[in-house]
Amino acid sequence: MNTGELEAVxxxxxxxxxxxxxxxxxxxxxxKRFKGIEVPSTEENRRAYRDLLFTTxxxxxxxxxxxxxxxxxxxxxxxxxxxxxxxxRQGIVPxxxxxxxTKALTGFPGEKITEGLDGLRGRLPEYRSRGARxxxxxxxxxxxxGIPTRYCIEANAHALARYAALCQEAGLVPIVEPEVxxxxxxxxxxxxxxxxxxxxxxxxxxxxxRVALEGTLLKxxxxxxxxxxPVQAGVPQVAEATVRTLRRCVPPAVPGIVFLSGGxxxxxxxxxxxxxxxxxxxxxxxxxxxxxxxxxxxLKAWKGKAASVPAAKEAFLHRSKLNGAARYxxxxxxxxxxx
Ligand code: 13P
Numbered sequence: 356m357n358t359g360e361l362e363a364v365x366x367x368x369x370x371x372x373x374x375x376x377x378x379x380x381x382x383x384x385x386x387k388r389f390k391g392i393e394v395p396s397t398e399e400n401r402r403a404y405r406d407l408l409f410t411t412x413x414x415x416x417x418x419x420x421x422x423x424x425x426x427x428x429x430x431x432x433x434x435x436x437x438x439x440x441x442x443x444r445q446g447i448v449p450x451x452x453x454x455x456x457t458k459a460l461t462g463f464p465g466e467k468i469t470e471g472l473d474g475l476r477g478r479l480p481e482y483r484s485r486g487a488r489x490x491x492x493x494x495x496x497x498x499x500x501g502i503p504t505r506y507c508i509e510a511n512a513h514a515l516a517r518y519a520a521l522c523q524e525a526g527l528v529p530i531v532e533p534e535v536x537x538x539x540x541x542x543x544x545x546x547x548x549x550x551x552x553x554x555x556x557x558x559x560x561x562x563x564x565r566v567a568l569e570g571t572l573l574k575x576x577x578x579x580x581x582x583x584x585p586v587q588a589g590v591p592q593v594a595e596a597t598v599r600t601l602r603r604c605v606p607p608a609v610p611g612i613v614f615l616s617g618g619x620x621x622x623x624x625x626x627x628x629x630x631x632x633x634x635x636x637x638x639x640x641x642x643x644x645x646x647x648x649x650x651x652x653x654l655k656a657w658k659g660k661a662a663s664v665p666a667a668k669e670a671f672l673h674r675s676k677l678n679g680a681a682r683y684x685x686x687x688x689x690x691x692x693x694x
Contacts, residue, residue: 614642
């Protein structure tokens with residue numbers, strides 16, 4: 356695949372009014388989500404839940420792509436149709452999480468490194484032959500006493516760039532996800548400082564690794580106050596700080612920025628995206644690649660009950676629609692009540 360084809364996929368993922376559903380929770384993460392609604396994490400329950408999401412009528416108006424997990428890309432709908440086909444038939448692009456999670460960074464207490472580079476080149480062609488056209492790799496940076504260290508940021512940026520180069524070689528658009536966590540009591544200013552350093556180093560590494568930025572997407576955190584910080588930045592401040600940071604660090608060759616929700620409530624994630632898209636035209640599309648912010652209301656409506664599937668689909672469509680509106684800066688709180 357040449358750069359033009361990769362760019363076409365990347366641009367389709369950030370098409371106007373649309374964004375990405377992150378449904379790539381690893382086995383331990385989906386177990387945690389299911390525990391919250393008292394549903395056992397069996398393979399069939401995981402399949403049934405993803406089936407519910409991916410067969411929601413009308414979702415393709417607001418959802419451009421779905422990130423799958425290794426188990427999920429091998430599963431299918433109740434009638435046996437592979438999930439990748441279920442999505443493709445709706446014009447939705449399937450993607451795949453290819454990192455193997457985070458581990459403690461040896462020698463750097465409290466910091467993490469994402470694993471999964473070993474053997475990655477060998478794993479990618481199979482995902483592509485199953486229909487994946489883009490991939491995701493998440494690096495995690497924690498803010499705390501004396502952290503992050505420069506070494507941790509560099510090690511993670513290097514891994515992200517190695518991953519991105521391998522994806523492009525295999526004909527997959529890499530979503531580059533360096534997540535600065537919102538856990539902890541840090542201020543919004545500290546989040547901005549760390550996010551600036553992280554993004555600067557990530558783009559230096561991507562360039563050094565000769566990654567074609569036109570065929571990539573960035574999935575960053577928003578610049579927000581730490582969850583435990585006594586002073587919480589409001590919506591306009593978050594929007595301004597986030598856009599300022601991105602304008603300083605992300606080259607205009609990147610087609611789009613697809614935010615993670617990272618523990619924000621569904622409503623906050625929508626409000627923040629809406630406020631950013633109200634600030635005027637930017638060099639890249641500003642969109643979403645939400646996991647929890649799209650799925651929390653769905654899980655609550657579903658609770659593992661077959662009879663609740665229609666209500667859960669409605670909750671998913673509604674949240675997707677609100678984020679679709681936020682892509683144009685046209686969301687309003689009154690729309691929350693419309694269900
Ligand atoms: P959240 O939106 O729940 O942060 O998930 C997005 C994601 O894919 C994290 O890797």
